[in-house]
Amino acid sequence: MRVRVPAKVNLHLSVGDLRPDGYHDLVTVFHAVDVFDEVVVSAAPRSSVRTVDGAGGGAVPGVPAGPRNLAGAAARLLAKECGRSGSTGPVAIEIIKNIPVAGGMAGGSADAAAALVGCAALWGLDLTRDQLAEFARRLGADVPFALTGGTAVGTGRGDLLSPVLARTPLHWVLAVAGEGLSTPEVFAELDRLRAAGDPPRVAPVQEILAALPSGDPVRIGAALGNDLQAAAVSLRPELRRTLRAGRAAGAVGSVVSGSGPTCAFLCPGPDAAADVAAELAGSGTCRAVRIASGPAPGARLVGSG
Numbered sequence: 001m002r003v004r005v006p007a008k009v010n011l012h013l014s015v016g017d018l019r020p021d022g023y024h025d026l027v028t029v030f031h032a033v034d035v036f037d038e039v040v041v042s043a044a045p046r047s048s049v050r051t052v053d054g055a056g057g058g059a060v061p062g063v064p065a066g067p068r069n070l071a072g073a074a075a076r077l078l079a080k081e082c083g084r085s086g087s088t089g090p091v092a093i094e095i096i097k098n099i100p101v102a103g104g105m106a107g108g109s110a111d112a113a114a115a116l117v118g119c120a121a122l123w124g125l126d127l128t129r130d131q132l133a134e135f136a137r138r139l140g141a142d143v144p145f146a147l148t149g150g151t152a153v154g155t156g157r158g159d160l161l162s163p164v165l166a167r168t169p170l171h172w173v174l175a176v177a178g179e180g181l182s183t184p185e186v187f188a189e190l191d192r193l194r195a196a197g198d199p200p201r202v203a204p205v206q207e208i209l210a211a212l213p214s215g216d217p218v219r220i221g222a223a224l225g226n227d228l229q230a231a232a233v234s235l236r237p238e239l240r241r242t243l244r245a246g247r248a249a250g251a252v253g254s255v256v257s258g259s260g261p262t263c264a265f266l267c268p269g270p271d272a273a274a275d276v277a278a279e280l281a282g283s284g285t286c287r288a289v290r291i292a293s294g295p296a297p298g299a300r301l302v303g304s305g
């Protein structure tokens with residue numbers, strides 16, 4: 001079973017206080033973009049997970065091959081919970097990676113969502129979208145959104161979703177950094193910054209929710225915001241230059257995606273995105289540049305047999 005699954009950017013992310021369970025309450029607006037990982041799940045004598053680079057086919061540093069890989073964890077969870085209702089068994093999982101690793105674009109979460117969809121199909125499990133979402137939630141805060149895609153508001157840990165009807169395509173340039181950031185470290189840095197003196201918080205979510213139906217990139221660009229941006233910039237001060245370079249190149253909005261360090265630049269249209277990408281690529285402020293658009297659909301079977 002071959003499943004295609006999108007990356008996300010957060011158009012809005014407001015972070016509440018640290019909870020006793022180590023998480024923070026969030027209000028976020030997820031937006032899926034057309035940077036896709038593919039996850040291929042096949043019955044095999046022994047379970048395994050292998051990741052290859054979608055661009056060159058080589059190894060992908062930073063992605064665990066063993067039991068810590070979230071896609072393998074997804075397969076194990078489904079086998080454990082549904083073993084009695086279908087023919088579960090060992091699976092070989094191959095991940096074809098295009099989503100930047102540890103980039104704040106939920107790549108590991110996407111692979112977990114794709115593995116849930118692929119294994120459910122392989123094993124003939126008759127699960128509803130709600131049942132899949134419940135398993136997804138147990139794997140990580142970002143996993144349920146990778147199932148649904150589109151644009152959605154997330155509350156709780158970010159895992160309670162309600163869809164946002166905003167179908168006008170948005171054109172993005174993504175600036176990918178040379179080295180990733182650890183999500184727990186970025187949340188911890190925000191706690192530290194707040195203990196030392198409250199950094200400014202993002203505007204209420206209503207601002208972006210009011211802007212989205214207009215489809216107007218200038219209005220939407222002005223409403224982008226992320227409480228984790230200050231923490232990501234504090235850990236990686238060079239992101240300031242990246243953000244400045246994208247705006248100087250003509251982007252109408254900029255935001256660090258999730259826990260970073262990927263920076264997302266909203267552009268007025270596809271031609272402007274090509275111009276911004278070319279200029280950013282020459283600015284020397286990031287490792288790679290990608291053009292993307294959203295909203296993209298969530299995890300979907302694209303082949304079988």
Ligand SMILES: C[C@](O)(CO)[C@H](O)COP(=O)(O)OP(=O)(O)OC[C@H]1O[C@@H](n2ccc(N)nc2=O)[C@H](O)[C@@H]1O
Pocket residue numbers: 010013022023024025026028104106109139140141142143156157158183184187258259
């Ligand atoms: C930053 C975001 O990408 C925004 O969409 C997500 O909140 C992160 O989601 P994720 O990577 O799926 O997160 P998880 O794997 O569930 O959690 C990793 C760690 O991030 C921190 N974490 C995550 C989500 C959340 N609401 N509060 C947190 O404090 C916790 O330290 C947690 O142990």
Ligand SMILES: Nc1ncnc2c1ncn2[C@@H]1O[C@H](COP(=O)(O)OP(=O)(O)OP(=O)(O)O)[C@@H](O)[C@H]1O
Pocket residue numbers: 062063064068069070071095100101102103104105106107108109111112142181183258259260
């Ligand atoms: N399938 C996977 N793909 C990528 N990373 C994985 C995977 N499984 C486990 N990981 C681990 O998760 C860490 C975070 O990777 P990921 O690419 O999901 O980060 P992220 O995009 O910043 O996450 P998020 O946006 O959800 O916070 C990696 O450093 C790696 O150790």
